[in-house]
Amino acid sequence: MRETPPGDGAATGAVLASARDLGIARNGRWLVQGIDLCVRRGEIVTLIGPNGSGKSTTAKAVIGLMKADAGSVWRTPGLRIGYVPQKLAMDRTLPLTVARLLTLTHRQPRAAVHAALEAVGIPHLANAQVHGLSGGEFQRALLARAMLRDPDLLVLDEPVQGVDVQGEAALYSLISQIRERTGCGILMISHDLHVVMAATDTVICLNGRVSCRGTPQAVISNPAYQRLFGRTGADMLAVYRHHEDGTAPCGHAGHDHQAEPDEAAPGSQAPTNRPAEARHAG
Ligand SMILES: Nc1ncnc2c1ncn2[C@@H]1O[C@H](COP(=O)(O)OP(=O)(O)OP(=O)(O)O)[C@@H](O)[C@H]1O
Numbered sequence: 047m048r049e050t051p052p053g054d055g056a057a058t059g060a061v062l063a064s065a066r067d068l069g070i071a072r073n074g075r076w077l078v079q080g081i082d083l084c085v086r087r088g089e090i091v092t093l094i095g096p097n098g099s100g101k102s103t104t105a106k107a108v109i110g111l112m113k114a115d116a117g118s119v120w121r122t123p124g125l126r127i128g129y130v131p132q133k134l135a136m137d138r139t140l141p142l143t144v145a146r147l148l149t150l151t152h153r154q155p156r157a158a159v160h161a162a163l164e165a166v167g168i169p170h171l172a173n174a175q176v177h178g179l180s181g182g183e184f185q186r187a188l189l190a191r192a193m194l195r196d197p198d199l200l201v202l203d204e205p206v207q208g209v210d211v212q213g214e215a216a217l218y219s220l221i222s223q224i225r226e227r228t229g230c231g232i233l234m235i236s237h238d239l240h241v242v243m244a245a246t247d248t249v250i251c252l253n254g255r256v257s258c259r260g261t262p263q264a265v266i267s268n269p270a271y272q273r274l275f276g277r278t279g280a281d282m283l284a285v286y287r288h289h290e291d292g293t294a295p296c297g298h299a300g301h302d303h304q305a306e307p308d309e310a311a312p313g314s315q316a317p318t319n320r321p322a323e324a325r326h327a328g
């Protein structure tokens with residue numbers, strides 16, 4: 047299969063940020079090497095890969111939190127970035143309201159805070175204590191916090207961690223809606239392969255280097271993807287195929303993922319024992 051060069055997925059918007067031949071080394075070891083990627087306005091690019099494959103490292107380099115030791119990173123001048131890190135260095139037991147969490151590092155008018163909470167579906171939690179939030183509510187609060195800067199580029203490192211199956215689908219749907227509404231670009235990291243596949247324009251499969259990349263359809267039929275994800279990848283083919291039968295892959299029009307039978311339970315057992323003919327040409 048042809049390797050898709052960075053940035054030539056479905057999106058045609060202006061380039062927001064890109065990396066070329068990016069390498070990051072620590073203690074004499076390359077954490078990632080030879081990474082090319084590009085996020086355009088209005089595009090969702092998702093990094094997938096096993097633990098330790100360099101997803102967070104790559105995302106941090108793209109937004110300038112880690113310096114490139116090889117290659118280069120480019121960001122459009124004045125780029126506003128909203129970032130939800132994989133780990134937040136804060137003590138969740140400290141007394142802190144949601145509204146205060148949103149304004150800790152950047153002062154914001156109350157109306158803006160309310161609008162951000164409204165956008166992520168938790169306007170009623172502005173005065174709630176952060177330590178009392180459920181996992182899904184906390185992730186929504188972090189998303190609101192990232193959105194408060196009216197970002198051109200949203201970088202979401204495992205945005206649905208700790209969220210239940212239904213909440214996952216709702217959050218991914220929300221992320222798609224944010225893209226539709228604001229036109230921002232999104233660089234996302236996720237382990238939820240089949241949900242990600244449905245909601246993404248460009249998938250980049252990492253394992254220290256780029257194993258494969260392209261549209262979800264192209265990636266799932268790539269042998270490198272199948273080697274990396276094994277059975278999960280094979281199951282993914284079957285799940286994704288559901289969308290090919292008469293309907294376009296979902297997610298791009300911001301429709302309700304919960305209405306999709308295969309996606310209503312992202313964490314549930316995907317169909318297994320699908321024959322090889324479930325595979326399709328990318
Ligand atoms: N600051 C650092 N110093 C040294 N090694 C690091 C540093 N940050 C990350 N690493 C190492 O780089 C590799 C990639 O880490 P990274 O966090 O990018 O992986 P990941 O793909 O995000 O994994 P996960 O799915 O577990 O979040 C790992 O082996 C990790 O231990």
Ligand SMILES: [Mg+2]
Pocket residue numbers: 101102103132203
């Ligand atoms: Mg990570």
